[in-house]
Amino acid sequence: MNAGIIGIGKYVPEKVMTNFDFEKILDTSDEWIRSRTGIEQRRYAEGEETSDLAFKAAQNALENAGITADQLGLIIVATVTPDRGFPSVACQIQERLGASGCGAMDISAACSGFIYGTTIAKQFIETNSYDYILVVGVEKLTKITDWEDRNTAVLFGDGACAAIISKVSEGRGILSFELGADGTGGKNLYLNDERKIYMNGREVFKFAVRQMGESAINVLEKAGLTKDDVDYLVPHQANIRIMESARERLGLPEEKMSKTIQNYGNTSAASIGISIVDDLAAGKIKDDDIIVLVGFGGGLTWGALAIKWGK
Template sequence: MDIGIKGFGAYYPERVVKNEYFESYLDTSDEWIKKMTGIKERRYAAEDQDTSDLAYEASVKAIEDSGLDKDEIEMIIVATSTGDKPFPTVATLLQKRLGLNKVPSIDQLAACTGFIYGLVTAQQYVSSGLYKNVLVVGADKLSKITDMNDRGTAILFGDGAGAAIVGEVSEGRGILGVELGSDGNGAPHLYQDMDQHVIRMNGREVFKFAVRIMGEASTKVVEKAGLQSDDIDMFIPHQANIRIMESARERLGIEKEKMSVTVDRYGNTSAASIPLSIAYELEQGKIKDNDTLVLVGFGGGLTWGAITLRWGK
């Protein structure tokens, strides 16, 4: 059985926050932010929007794109670090809002690697025969846990969501290779401070880790698929920092034109990062049926993951 993405959708909030906003009260500049991160702007959700709202908008688009009736969705997995509340899960709130009939619904927390973990988890449920169609969502409202007075993190994060329907696809398409991992020794470098409920990050250590692991995971997952760099049509890394992304691209040995770059318009949206990039490249006509993609991410935990995927239903 070939298992892949049968429907896809994404959503980003309307509010655009440019780098100049931070110039007004932090010791930083538009030029410095762009040079060090590649970010020009990011999106913030409205006060009355929460993570489940973002997830809902992306999910509706994914279900429509799949051509399935919503009642054919048999499970929901939401990758998020920013649930509306500690519980109930975003997935159960989404299940209710979508009107799905009591399907199993879970949140999965692997931080910025969450969407990849979610796709792999869904793949296993489908391959086992337990469920035919699983809705996987990566959604985060990072603006609500960002310390806006911390120069090192305030400039980085944005809000958004992406969703995929995972199920059986035509022969030769779908997930071709998987690489997952974690290292809890790095947990103190990227975490949520539970006293102030905001993100704390040791930027230097996270950067060193990400540069190494993004390249390693990308090359391994291509090898696992029995492919070479020349076979890859689009490289879609987690959109955390343009310098990390470029390092991974060079390690993989693919042309600059084949790497998706949306960090400039969305910033780091954690679990929504990779699906927002996929949606953008689809809109630009740069992802076509039978194209081979490499998705790779890293995040708090520290976690990492990569997937080689042949696009198409």
């Protein structure tokens, strides 16, 4: 039996920062931001740390899955913005959830983190090592944002997603995956000496447009599927133009691609899971749909999953 997602949740902070708010502090405009990125607003955490966001999303995922924290065998948190170097965010939320004794670790794959974490969890579930694994994608990007760089400051938001990975019914679950990295591209997107995000936008854009489409096609081929089999695409919500390039590569109509970037901006490791929660609530993802998750991030990293949705 395949591993799959049996429960999922999200948490986003209350504070909303709109494009019009940015007009007051940077040489930019709502029209400029929307036309180039698709972003209209994003959420900022005030008085909350990364672990707080992760904890709240995890609670929602556990409730959605109908299990309790003491049933977890492992907690994996994907983040590049932990509260501190150690202990890990995973250990912090293990304590708060009451999941005593289970394994707990953070991983760092930037915006590809949720896919990396879910793929790791899949291996442990399918080898019968654990019954239930919590995977969290969480970022508080506002604490590493360069507020004087108008090209990057407008992009990022804070948020968290969480999923419970376990065995699902025959034919459903994760059908295939792809993980990849190109360390030679690390110089194009990194945390600089001032502990702020640096991005060579042109180079990252070129990489993402190429890699998102390729990875989506690759996981379909690995699963023995074609573009015609895809019911829904959930790309990392980084930039609407990059997302559209992946959609066009799969030949999908607009309504078959998740689009939440306008509400949350780029939440890095949290974006794919947040989108799934919103799309499930809107009835856009249904049981037995073939969905493709695909992302890219600093490293440079990339990852994709082909999933037949449902328990």
